[in-house]
Structure formats: structure tokens, C-alpha cells
Amino acid sequence: MVTNEIKTDSSLVAHLLRRAGFGSDYSQIQEFTKKKYEEIVEDFLNPEIFPEVEDKLISRHYISLGANKDNQATWNGRWFYRMINTKRPLQEKMALFWHHVLATGWTKSEHTPTMVNHIEMLRKNGLKNFRTILIELSKDPAMIYWLDNNENHSESINENYGREILELFSMGIGNYTEDDIKNAARSFTGWTFTQPLPLYPYGHYESKFIFKENDHDYGVKKFLEKTGPFNGEEIIDIISQQEATARFICRHLYNFFVEDEPQVPAWSITPPKNQFAIDQMVKSWLESDADLKSVMRTLLNSDWFKKSKMNRVKCPAEFIAATLKISGEYRSPDPGLVQLESTCIAMGQKLMDPPSVEGWHTGKEWIDGGTLTERVNYAIEILNDPNKPGVKFIINEIKNDKESHNPKKFVNRMLELVGFIEISENTKSLLIKLAEEDGKLSFRTKKDQEISRNRIMRMLRLIISSMEFQFS
């Protein structure tokens, strides 16, 4: 039976939607409050029960989507469209998480189809067993070329992938030897891809994984204290079972979903901010045999997650998608999605093209004088328009709720309407002081309406310019 009973606090729902998704508008938050928190989490953990974002209409207007994978900006525009419209927010968020951790970039290959397929692979597998994720990654042409495994031959190994799969994609530095790297590399010999046609004269074609039996080293290898004629999948089996792997990936999950940690190179010398949280996730990992869904269930249902509001700097993609969710734009495929890629680049993040195999540096490193200016200007540009559907909604909600005409309640209500943003007492008291200077809102006459609308718009600008709006 559908009821309007509130089962989960709006503020907690908003927090969950910011972290396990890309933010939300007010109406969406209200809809989710009708479910118990644990039920919402289960919905997010089981994306397959909700429909995919429909591709047919966007492919009609972003015409290349239905025809080729040549244009990266268009495919990144499609990714933003999915972030905004998906009914499977955690699936999309996990794709972004893995894109950061298992960082693979476009710059080296300049081959967009393999990067598009790489992101799709992350989307499809992001909540599966870690073993599956690593196997799919190791067979991914974008990754194979990025880390030179196409040049890893039985008679002449290239250690690059063997090294990074241990150092950055699973166990972290200090948990394996140079010999382990060499033997991992040997096990991935012959894992390569088909030659695609070049971009000219008729556009890119896709590449597929192939295993070249005659280029594989079938010899005995010693790897992490085990010995055998291991192939790549068997090496991944061993990696996935290591507690070091669980600790390393769980710390990544904590950093991405809960609280900003130091950058990865410091992890071997700096303990986690919340050892208890990492231990809980590691326990789930080991008990579930590296099942990401189980680990994410532990994370999202934990008290430390629920209490972690507004302490993580949004990455540029999160910032843009969250802003557009408030503005109500791109609920259908309108012009402008392609430009979101360059907007995101200006803020320091090019999707499908992380700066190195280490991924993006996170937390406060997202913010400098230039990127902060880009962020604030972007939010103002997007939301400083009373005709945008989301902004119009905010104005009408304030107008129709007489209690919100009182200055203090006006500020509180505005914070709710932009997604239950929690701001410091100091910031709030400044906003209330400003609201009080102008007195109660009034909508009696046309002139009153215009003045009040301008005050709402000013308050909106101030909130989205606040330091807290940079956080999730």
C-alpha cells in the first residue's frame, strides 16, 4: 500500500542521494522518504530491478550516439545525461568510482570507442565480485593499450600491467615483490586486442579482446607464495583473496563515498582516518569473497556513513550533475550536453581521460583559485535564472508556503529546497541576518512578488556560492 508516511528523514535521504548518486531535486528526496532507509539502499544495490536510462530518444538528437563512437564529448554528455536521469544512481556512481581507481585514459590511444566501452564495462560490473571486475579490466582493450599489455609477450615481457594491477588496482605498494610483478606480467602474456581501423577515412571501429595462445607463457610461476603455471585469471584469483587487496580497495571506497582521505601515494605511511570503518568493510569483503555489493551494503548502512554529511569535496562531475539536478535541466535530451565535457575539464576533470594511472587527486586538491571560480561561476550561471524548471519550483514553493516568508524559516526552507544542504552555523546566521534586514517576504502585489522573487534568487545565489555547496 502506498502511504505518505515519512519513513526516512529527508536530510539523510539527501545525503544518501549525494553520495550514492549525483544529488537530487527536492521532489525526488520527498519521494524516497516514503521508504525505509535500508530499503532505499537495497534498491540502489540492485539496479537491475529499475529500468535503464532510455537511449533511443537521446540517440535521436545526439545523432552520433546511434551511429558510431567517434566523439568523446558526445559520449561524456550522454554520461552526464545518465547521471541526471538514472533510476540506478549507485550503478552510475560505481562506474565513476572505478573510473577513478582503475584509471584508464584516452590521451594515449585517442581511440574513443575503447574508452566508451571501458566505461560501459565499469558500469556493467561495478557492483559485482572484485574478481570479475579485475578480469574484465584485464581483458579491456583500453586498459591493455594504456598499460602496454599488447606488448607483453611470452619471450619478452612488459611488466607495466603486472606492476599496476598490484600497486594501484588491488594491493597497494609494500605488499608484493618485484618477482611477483614479473610473474604477474608473465601470466598476462598473450592478452591483447584486435586491430581496429583508423579514424580516417570512415570513422573509428571497435576493438575486441583476444587471447593469443602462441604468445602466452605457460611456464610455472611463483606468485605471492603460491606456485603453479598460472594464467591471468588465476593470478586475479590470488589477488582478490588477499587481505591487502580488501584493505586497499575499501580505503578507496571510504575515500570516495565517506570522507576525503590523503592521496594514494601517502597511504603506505598514513593510517586511514577511520580504521574501524575500514575494518568493517574488510570483514564484509572477506566474508563475501570480495563481493562489492556486500561491501557497499555495509558502507551505506553504517552509522559512520550516515554521520559523514558534507565532509567530502564534490568532484567536478558530481558538482555539475548535482547543480543540473537542482536546475531541472536535461530531463530530456536538449542541446548543450556536449559542452558539459569542457565545463568539467575547466573544473579539473576530463571524464574518460584521468591524468595518470593513479587517477585524479581528490578532496581539497579539486579546489584551487581557478577551479573554485569555475565552480561558483557555473552554479550561478546555471541557477541564476528564474525560468529554469527547478528554480521556478523553488520560487513557487517559497511563495506557496506562508511560514517560509518569515526570514529565519525562509533560509531554512531554501536550504531544504536546494537538496537539504547543511551549512555551518556561522554561514547560516549570516544568511538569516541578511534575510532579516529585508523583513518578511510578501507576494501580495505584483511589485511585492517581484521583490520577493529577487530576494529568493539572491538567497539561492548566496547558498550555491557558499563553501558548503562545494561539499557533499
Next chain:
Amino acid sequence: MSKPYALLRAGFPFYATLGMRRVTTMPMDLAIGKDQTIYVLNRMDEISEIRKINWKDEDLGTIPEGGKNLEWPVQILIDELDHIYISDEAKNKIIILDTSGKELDSWGEFGSTNGKINRPSGICFDKDNNIYIVDTYNHRISKFTKSGTFINSFGENGSQKGQLNYPWGIDIDHNTGDLLVSDWGNDRIQKFDYKGNFINDFELNNELVGKLDGPAGIAVDSHSDIFVADRGNHRIIQFNHKGNYVERFIGDAVLSKIGRTYLMANARALRAREMTPLEETKRFRGPTSVRIYGDLMYIPDLGSHRIQVYKKEAYELDETNILPDTDIPFLYNV
């Protein structure tokens, strides 16, 4: 050609490949001018242009200023004065240029009431030189004079006969004056008379070739054969005037002249091509349009940045050559 009593369909062989990426980049549609110049409407998600090529496969450049006013162009037509008509679904406009690119006119106003349009896509002229517009998001067809005066409209959203769901392409059967509309959201073709009265609809429901998936552009030749860009299936489907399936075209491209020139100067691309099976490279990728000029069928092969051309070979028959028309199958032994 004119509509004969019946046809002996001898074949529809592949004829030519024209263009390449950077010249015919993401060709959405094309039209041919009086001097046989081919005007290719390139829509590249962010920017658009009208590119001119000829049968020698020469790049004649873009129409100066011609792309400046385009945002999301869908179809291009050229009238008997060599004026170019373009529908733009982002601007909700019909834009009229001369062949030098000078804008002669543009009209269209966003909205849902009579005379307004919302995301115009397919366009075609009738015999009186009025223009039919597929008014996609209003799920209807609207008729205007060439200068933009509203005449009438028909259609509404739905999946019943005569209703439309995000329609895309339109063409007129000049033998009858009937309109053929690609009902994109319903994966079918619908036929209306010139007043907008529903005549019939037909889908593709063939064991061998399956169904239509997002029919886009549509064209009718002088035999009243109907050609549909079956975009989701990356092919062109041919129906006869009754809506019966005749044949499919999946793409048979060879290297265009300009493509050969490019490859001969690029050692790396030549090597990659030598290392790759080529079967797939012949096929269409997401075509949005099909155009008929005489006995030639032009398919802007959007995803592969080229034009593929086929040539119809058919013999016109009269009542003395063939038995009377029937839909009743029969078996016989000659």
C-alpha cells in the same frame, strides 16, 4: 520514370561511394542542386554545415556562412529555384538559403498550438510547392506555404492507426499525392492522403529480416516504391506501394576516390587496414536518411561519414505483360 502497372525488378546493385570523414562528416541528409552538386548536411552534434561535393568525389567546400545558423538540422531540400530549405529541430525553424549560403528567410515559432512547431524533423514539398513538416514533439504533420504561412495540420500522439509517436521522416508519393510518414516511436510507416486522412499503416514483420527499429528518413520513388532508413537496424528497407517488403540494403561500400587518396598517403592507416577484416566496413552505421534522384538511391551513411549510392534496375510492365493484381498466393508449375 512514372508509376507503371507493375515492375520486373531486375536488381538494385551498389553503384558508388562518395566522401569521407572531414568532408562528409556525419552526413545527416543530402539534396542535389540544378547543376548536380550534392549538398550534404553534416550534423556533428556540436556544429553543423552544408558541404558540397560532386560526382568526381571532389570536396567543393562548405556553403559560406551556411552552417552559422544551423544548430540541430535534420533534413535538407532544394526547390526548383535552387533555394535550400533546412529543418532545424533545436531552433524550431525552417531556414532558407541560396546556394551561396545567403539566408533568404527563416520561419517557425516554438509551441503546440496550430501554426507552431516543436522539434521539426522531416520535410517535403507537395505539388503546389507547399511544405509539409514533421512536427515531432507535437506528434503531428503541419503544412505551411514556403513562406511560412500555416495551412493545416493533422495527427496526435498515440499508437492507434492514424496516431503518431515522435514521427521523423516524410515524403510524398507524387503519383497519388499521398503522404508517407515514418512513425519513429511506433516503428511503423503510415500513409495519409493530402488532407491528412489516414489510409493505412504497415510495419516490417518478416521472419528473415525482423522489424523496423526507429524508422527515420523516408523516400518514395516514381514507381511509388518506398524506402525507409531503418536506423536502429543500420539498414534501408524497401517496400512496394502497398507496403509489402521488397528488399533490404545493409551497405556495400567500397573505398571512395577521396578515401583512396587519403589512405595512399598514410602508411600507418594502410597498415591498420591490412591487419583488419573488412567485411564490417562495408555496412551502414545509423543512417538517418535515404534520398531518391531518378534511378539512384543515395544513403548518407552517417556513422561512416560517406554517401553510399545504389542504382535501381527495373522494367516497367503493362497489363499485357503480367497477370492482374492479387494478394492471393498460388502455386504453379511451368
